Amino acid sequence: MAELLRAEDQIASLARAFDEIVGAAELINTDDEHDPEGATIAFERAQVASLLRQARADRAALVRSLERIDEPGYGVCDICHHFIGVERLMALPAATKCIGCAR
Numbered sequence: 001m002a003e004l005l006r007a008e009d010q011i012a013s014l015a016r017a018f019d020e021i022v023g024a025a026e027l028i029n030t031d032d033e034h035d036p037e038g039a040t041i042a043f044e045r046a047q048v049a050s051l052l053r054q055a056r057a058d059r060a061a062l063v064r065s066l067e068r069i070d071e072p073g074y075g076v077c078d079i080c081h082h083f084i085g086v087e088r089l090m091a092l093p094a095a096t097k098c099i100g101c102a103r
């Protein structure tokens with residue numbers, strides 16, 4: 001349960017980071033082609049867009065893994081039957097072995 005609460009905290013902070021990136025993208029969303037800074041802004045915007053895609057993918061993966069926690073046997077190691085751990089499941093949502101048994 002503590003692990004689940006910690007994962008929910010991580011979703012919340014990811015959601016905050018996501019909002020900050022969206023806010024930053026809006027701030028630099030000036031589209032002045034004649035501005036000598038234009039190329040820099042376009043580059044920064046591309047970087048923010050890629051961070052945004054990554055944040056969305058991370059959050060989607062986390063939400064998918066949290067949804068699967070309700071499935072019987074999810075998150076339990078096939079070998080030693082201990083909980084695999086939220087961090088490992090976030091990195092590898094399809095993991096069926098704990099880090100000790102996967103080695």
Ligand SMILES: [Zn+2]
Binds near residue numbers: 081
């Ligand atoms: Zn194990």
